Amino acid sequence: MVRRKFLHYKQMILKMRDGGKTPGEARRVPRIGDVAAAAGVSVATVSRALSAPDKLKSETRDKVLEAVAALGYTPNSVARQLRAGHSRLVLVIVPRRTNPPFFAEVLHGIDVRLAEAGYVLITGYMEADDHDLRLIELAASGHVAGLLTISGDLPKVAGRSILDAGLPAVAICADPRVEGLPAVLLDDEQAAAMQVEHMIGLGHRRLFYVSGPPGNYNEVTRHRGVLAALAKAGLGPDALIEHPGNYAFSGGIAGANAYLALPDRPSGVVCGNDETAIAFVKTVHAAGLRVPDDVSVIGFDGIELADFCEPTLSTIAQPRFELGAVGAQLLIDRLAGADPADMLPPGGKILMQGRLLARDSTRPLGE
Amino acid sequence: MVRRKFLHYKQMILKMRDGGKTPGEARRVPRIGDVAAAAGVSVATVSRALSAPDKLKSETRDKVLEAVAALGYTPNSVARQLRAGHSRLVLVIVPRRTNPPFFAEVLHGIDVRLAEAGYVLITGYMEADDHDLRLIELAASGHVAGLLTISGDLPKVAGRSILDAGLPAVAICADPRVEGLPAVLLDDEQAAAMQVEHMIGLGHRRLFYVSGPPGNYNEVTRHRGVLAALAKAGLGPDALIEHPGNYAFSGGIAGANAYLALPDRPSGVVCGNDETAIAFVKTVHAAGLRVPDDVSVIGFDGIELADFCEPTLSTIAQPRFELGAVGAQLLIDRLAGADPADMLPPGGKILMQGRLLARDSTRPLGE
DNA sequence: ACCATTGATGTAATCGATTACAGAAACGGT
DNA sequence: ACCGTTTCTGTAATCGATTACATCAATGGT
Numbered sequence: 001m002v003r004r005k006f007l008h009y010k011q012m013i014l015k016m017r018d019g020g021k022t023p024g025e026a027r028r029v030p031r032i033g034d035v036a037a038a039a040g041v042s043v044a045t046v047s048r049a050l051s052a053p054d055k056l057k058s059e060t061r062d063k064v065l066e067a068v069a070a071l072g073y074t075p076n077s078v079a080r081q082l083r084a085g086h087s088r089l090v091l092v093i094v095p096r097r098t099n100p101p102f103f104a105e106v107l108h109g110i111d112v113r114l115a116e117a118g119y120v121l122i123t124g125y126m127e128a129d130d131h132d133l134r135l136i137e138l139a140a141s142g143h144v145a146g147l148l149t150i151s152g153d154l155p156k157v158a159g160r161s162i163l164d165a166g167l168p169a170v171a172i173c174a175d176p177r178v179e180g181l182p183a184v185l186l187d188d189e190q191a192a193a194m195q196v197e198h199m200i201g202l203g204h205r206r207l208f209y210v211s212g213p214p215g216n217y218n219e220v221t222r223h224r225g226v227l228a229a230l231a232k233a234g235l236g237p238d239a240l241i242e243h244p245g246n247y248a249f250s251g252g253i254a255g256a257n258a259y260l261a262l263p264d265r266p267s268g269v270v271c272g273n274d275e276t277a278i279a280f281v282k283t284v285h286a287a288g289l290r291v292p293d294d295v296s297v298i299g300f301d302g303i304e305l306a307d308f309c310e311p312t313l314s315t316i317a318q319p320r321f322e323l324g325a326v327g328a329q330l331l332i333d334r335l336a337g338a339d340p341a342d343m344l345p346p347g348g349k350i351l352m353q354g355r356l357l358a359r360d361s362t363r364p365l366g367e
Numbered sequence: 368m369v370r371r372k373f374l375h376y377k378q379m380i381l382k383m384r385d386g387g388k389t390p391g392e393a394r395r396v397p398r399i400g401d402v403a404a405a406a407g408v409s410v411a412t413v414s415r416a417l418s419a420p421d422k423l424k425s426e427t428r429d430k431v432l433e434a435v436a437a438l439g440y441t442p443n444s445v446a447r448q449l450r451a452g453h454s455r456l457v458l459v460i461v462p463r464r465t466n467p468p469f470f471a472e473v474l475h476g477i478d479v480r481l482a483e484a485g486y487v488l489i490t491g492y493m494e495a496d497d498h499d500l501r502l503i504e505l506a507a508s509g510h511v512a513g514l515l516t517i518s519g520d521l522p523k524v525a526g527r528s529i530l531d532a533g534l535p536a537v538a539i540c541a542d543p544r545v546e547g548l549p550a551v552l553l554d555d556e557q558a559a560a561m562q563v564e565h566m567i568g569l570g571h572r573r574l575f576y577v578s579g580p581p582g583n584y585n586e587v588t589r590h591r592g593v594l595a596a597l598a599k600a601g602l603g604p605d606a607l608i609e610h611p612g613n614y615a616f617s618g619g620i621a622g623a624n625a626y627l628a629l630p631d632r633p634s635g636v637v638c639g640n641d642e643t644a645i646a647f648v649k650t651v652h653a654a655g656l657r658v659p660d661d662v663s664v665i666g667f668d669g670i671e672l673a674d675f676c677e678p679t680l681s682t683i684a685q686p687r688f689e690l691g692a693v694g695a696q697l698l699i700d701r702l703a704g705a706d707p708a709d710m711l712p713p714g715g716k717i718l719m720q721g722r723l724l725a726r727d728s729t730r731p732l733g734e
Numbered sequence: 735a736c737c738a739t740t741g742a743t744g745t746a747a748t749c750g751a752t753t754a755c756a757g758a759a760a761c762g763g764t
Numbered sequence: 765a766c767c768g769t770t771t772c773t774g775t776a777a778t779c780g781a782t783t784a785c786a787t788c789a790a791t792g793g794t
Contacts, residue, residue, distance in 0.1 A: 029509070029533065032751060042774045047752055057772065072531065077508035078454070079750035082445045082779050089489075096478075100471035108464060111492045120505055122456075123490040125478045138487055141444035142396070142780085164439070166396070249675055282675045308616055308649045310677040399781060409744045414782055424742060446780035449749050509750085 030071040039067035050075065086145055088119050090331065091138060093149040093162075096125040099247055099275060101303040102320060106150055106173060109324025117332045119145070126151050133157045140165040146331045148172055150324075152217045168334040172327035174217045175349065182340045183349045184327040188218050191316045191354035192225030193232075195270050195298050198314070198356055200233045203365035204268030204296060210245040210255035210280060212272040219272065222300075226270065245272050252279025260287050267295060267365050274299035274306045274315055281309065281361065296362040302355075311360035319352050326350060397438040406434035417442065453512055455486050457698065458505060460516040460529075463492040466614055466642060468670040469687060473517055473540060476691025484699045486512070493518050500524050507532040513698045515539055517691075519584045535701040539694035541584045542716065549707045550716045551694040555585050558683045558721035559592030560599075562637045562665050565681070565723055567600045570732035571635030571663060577612040577622035577647060579639035586639065589667075593637065612639050619646025627654050634662060634732050641666035641673045641682055648676070648728065663729040669722075678727035686719050693717060 036043045041064060048055050049064035056064075067073075081087045092110060094103055111121050122144060124135045135155045139147060139162045147167045152174035155162045163169060163178060171183040199207055209226060212219030230239055243258045245251030252275065259265060259280075271277035277299030281291050291297050291311060299306055302317030330350070333343055344350065403410045408431060415422050416431035423431075434440075448454045459477060461470055478488050489511060491502045502522045506514060506529045514534045519541035522529045530536060530545060538550040566574055576593060579586030597606055610625045612618030619642065626632060626647075638644035644666030648658050658664050658678060666673055669684030697717070700710055711717065 029507075031749095043751080044753075044775080045773060048773085051752080055772080060772080072527075074504060074507035074532075076449075076750050077505075077510055078445055078449045079509075079779090080752075082443075082449050082750080082781090083752050085779070087445070097471070097475060100467045104464070104467035104471070108492070111463075115501060120501065121490065121492075123488065125475070125488075134482060134487065137441060138444075140441035142446075143444055165441075249671060278672070278675050282677065285677060304616060305645070305672060308645050309675075310649065310652060398779095410781080411745080411783075412743060415743090418782080422742080427742080443780050446749090447782075449751090449780080450782050452749070 030073045032073070032075065035064065035067045035071055035073050038071060039064045087143060089122050089144045090114055090119050090146050090148060090328075091122045091124050091135070091144040091167075093124050093126050093135065093147070093151045093154065095151040096127045099273065099301070099303075101305060102273070102301050102318075103150060105303075105320035106324040109321035109326075110148060110150075110172070110328045111324075112321075113325040113328035113332070117328075119332070124155075126153070126155060136160060136162045136165070139167055146170075146335050148327060148331055149176065150174065150327075152176060154178070168331060170327050170331045170334070172323055177217065180340075180348070182330055182334075182344055184323055184330060185349055185351055186318050186323065187351040187353055188221035189225035189228065190351075191300070191318075192222035192270075193229035194316055194354060194356050195300065196226050196229035197233070198298060198358065198362065199268040199270065199296065200229070200235075202268070202296060202362060204266070205235065205365075206239050206266035206268070207241070208255075208259050208262075208266045208269045209240055209242045210251060210259075210269065210271045210276050211242060212245060212247050214244050216247075222272070241266060245276050247273045247276060249275050249279040252276040252281075253283050256280045256283030256287075260284060260289075265295070268362075269295055269297045271297065271299050274301045274303045274313060277313055277315070277361070278305070278309050281311075281313070291361050292363040296365075298362055302357055306357075307359070314359045314362040315357050316354040317357050318354055323352060326352070397440045399440070399442065402431065402434045402438055402440050405438060406431045454510060456489055456511045457481055457486050457513050457515060457695075458489045458491050458502070458511045458534075460491050460493050460502065460514070460518045460521065462518040463494045466640065466668070466670075468672060469640070469668050469685075470517060472670075472687035473691040476688035476693075477515060477517075477539070477695045478691075479688075480692040480695035480699070484695075486699070486702075493520070493522060503527060503529045503532070506534055513537075513702050515694060515698055516543065517541065517694075519543060521545070535698060537694050537698045537701070539690055544584065547707075547715070549697055549701075549711055551690055551697060552716055552718055553685050553690065554718040554720055555588035556592035556595065557718075558667070558685075559589035559637075560596035561683055561721060561723050562667065563593050563596035564600075565665060565725065565729065566635040566637065566663065567596070567602075569635070569663060569729060571633070572602065572732075573606050573633035573635070574608070575622075575626050575629075575633045575636045576607055576609045577618060577636065577638045577643050578609060579612060579614045581611050583614075589639070608633060612643050614640045614643060616642050616646040619643040619648075620650050623647045623650030623654075627651060627656075632662070635729075636662055636664045638664065638666050641668045641670045641680060644680055644682070644728070645672070645676050648678075648680070658728050659730040663732075665729055669724060673724075674726070681726045681729040682724050683721040684724050685721055690719060693719070 032043045032046050035046045041060060045056065045060060046064050049061050053061055114121050126135065136157060138144065144167065147169035150172045154176050169181055171181055173185065175183045175185055196207065211223060227237065243255045245255050252271065255276065259269065269280060271280055277297050281297055284291065284295060289295055299313045299315035302315050306313035306315050330343060334340060399410045399413050402413045408427060412423065412427060413431050416428050420428055481488050493502065503524060505511065511534065514536035517539045521543050536548055538548055540552065542550045542552055578590065594604065610622045612622050619638065622643065626636065636647060638647055644664050648664055651658065651662060656662055666680045666682035669682050673680040673682045697710060701707060
C-alpha cells in the first residue's frame, strides 16, 4: 500500500518532467504500452506491427499504426538496444584541431556511408593526450557498435587501450599499427614519391622538406617515399634538407624561416600538407621571394583551398571522401559478421592512390 | 526444462560472440553480476561501491573495487540510461560541408565545455534537406539528453520537427527563430555594420556586397547592418550593389565575375564570409585587378586562413570557441534544471561582439 | 542484559522494448 | 461436426543496471 503510494508520486514527477508546467498540457513521451492501450492490443502486437508487419492481420496492423501516428510514438532505442545487445552507433575518433578542411571531407564520406547503412556517427574529438579516458569509457560502455579512427593514435590511458573493449574497429587515413586492425590508407609512400618526382621532373635537384610531426605514421611513410624517389633519380640524401613540421600553419611558418636562413637555398620545397605549404608560401613571399619564380612549392592533401591561394598550389590530391566511405564500409561489413581476412588484401590494408595536381606553385627550374 | 535448454544454447552464442573462436579464450564482457560473484557480495553492493562509495564499509568497498579492476568491469551505460531515464549524450546539428574551418572551432568550444561537464557529443551532420528523418528519430529515441544546433535550420520532415521530441535545445551562431529557443549569437547586425564602417572610414563611397544565401538568418541580419551603416553615413541604398552568394568558394567566384562585368565598379567589396572573400580576391586577381590597389575586400569570420592568403584578409573575427562554449554551458544549465528565463537577457538571445581585423586587403581609397 | 537506533547489505521491482512460448481463433479435410 | 493445422495475438521472461524497502548485524544507552 505504502509502496503503491510512492509509485504514484514518482509517476507524477515523471509526468511533470516530461510534459510541462501546466497539468493540462502534461504531454509525456508515449511508450509502447500507451500505443497498445490506444489500439486495444498488447504490447507484443505493437512491437510486431513495427518490426514484422506481415506477421499481423492487416486489420490489426492498421489499427496499431494509426495509434502510433496519433500518439507520435517513436520506440525508445535505449530500451531496444539493451534488449538487442547491440547498437547502431559508431564512434569516430577525430584529431581535435588538426587540419579541419581535410578531415571534414573524410568525415563526410564516413557519414554518408554509415547513414545509408542505418548507422549513426558519434564524433569523439581527441587531443594529443587529453580526454582519452572519456572515449575509452564510452567505447567500453556498450553504447557503440564499432569504432573508426582517422587520428593516427588511439586513446590509451595507463596501459588501457580503447581497443580493449573488443569493438570491431577500422583505421582510416593513418595506421596506428595495431595487430589485426584493418586499415584504409593512402599509399603515402607512393604519393610522397610523386611529390619528389614532380620536382625532379621540373629540374629541381635540391629539395627542402617540411615534414609532418616526427614519428607520425603518415610522416614516417612519406619520408620513406621521398628518399626512395631521390634514390631512384640518382640523388643522395644530401640533396634533401629537412625541417620537422606539424601539419599546421605554424609548421609552415617555422619551416619557411628555417629555409630563408639557409645560405644556399634549394629551388624546390616539398611540404607535408597543404596548410603547411600555404603558410610557407605566405612567409617567403613576405620576405621578398616569389613563388614559383624563385622557389617551387608543392603541398599534400588537395584541400579545396589549395586552389584558391596565390599562386594556386601544386599538391597531391587524396581521395578524401572515398577514404572515409571505404573505411566505413569495411566496418559495416565487419559489424554484419564478415571476416576481415576475406575483405582485405594480405597486408591487412587497403591502399588508395593519390593524384598529382600540377598547378602554379611549381615550375621548371630556371624558366 | 526445454526452456532451460534453450537458454543454455543462447548463452553459448553470447559467449562466442563476446569472446572469440577458441572456447578457452572466450572472454565475455563482465556484467555487474560477475563482479558481485567474484567479490562475494550482491549486485546492489557493487552498484553502490561505484556510485556511492561512502555507504559501504571500507572493507567491502575495497573487495568490490578489487574485483572490478580484476575483471575490467565498466558499467553498461545503456542499461544505466534506461533505468535513469536520461543520458549524457548531446546531439549537435552541424551543416555538412559548409565552412569547416569556422564550424570546427565552434565545435571545439562545445566539445571542451561538454566534456568538462561530463557529457559526450554526437555530431549529426545535416545537408540542406537530406537525412533529416534520421536525426529526428535519434532525438526522439531517448538516446540524447539535449540538442545544440549550429546550423541555421533544424531538421524538419513533413511538419515534424526535431524539437517535437521535447529535448532542451540551444541554438548557436544562427537563430532558427523558434519561440522559446535560447540562442547564443554573434551580433551580426553590428558586425556587418563594422565591415561597412571600415570601408567608409577608408573613403570608399560605393560598395559591392557578396551576400550569404538569401533568406539565411545570418544573411538577413547582416544585410540589415550593412544598410544601417550606409544610412548612418548618409549614403543611400544606391551606394550598394548586391550579389547573392552562398558562404562558399563558389559564391566568391560568381560574385567576382559579376563584379568584373560591372561597367562602373565600386572600390570596396564586402563579403559574407572569408571563404567567399578569398575566392573573390583570387578571381579578380586572375582578371588582372590588384587587391588592395584596385579594390579593397573585407571578409567575415576570421578563420585562421584569412591571415595566410595573399594579401592577408581584413575581416571580422567571431569569437568562435566562445560561441560554442557559451552555448554548451547554456544547455548544460538547462539540463541541470535551470530556467532559461533566469539565464537569458529579455530577448532570449545572448549576443557576442565581433572584432575588426584590419589587414592588407583593404586600404584607403586612392592611396 | 535488553531494547532502540544506526549502519551495512541483500532482495526484488523497475526502466521500455523484444520475443519465446502458450493459447485462442480460424480454417481445412474427412 | 470433429480434429489437426495454420495463423494470429497475448503473457511473461529478458537485457543490465539502479534503488526503495526489508532484513540483519552492530552499537549505544539505561
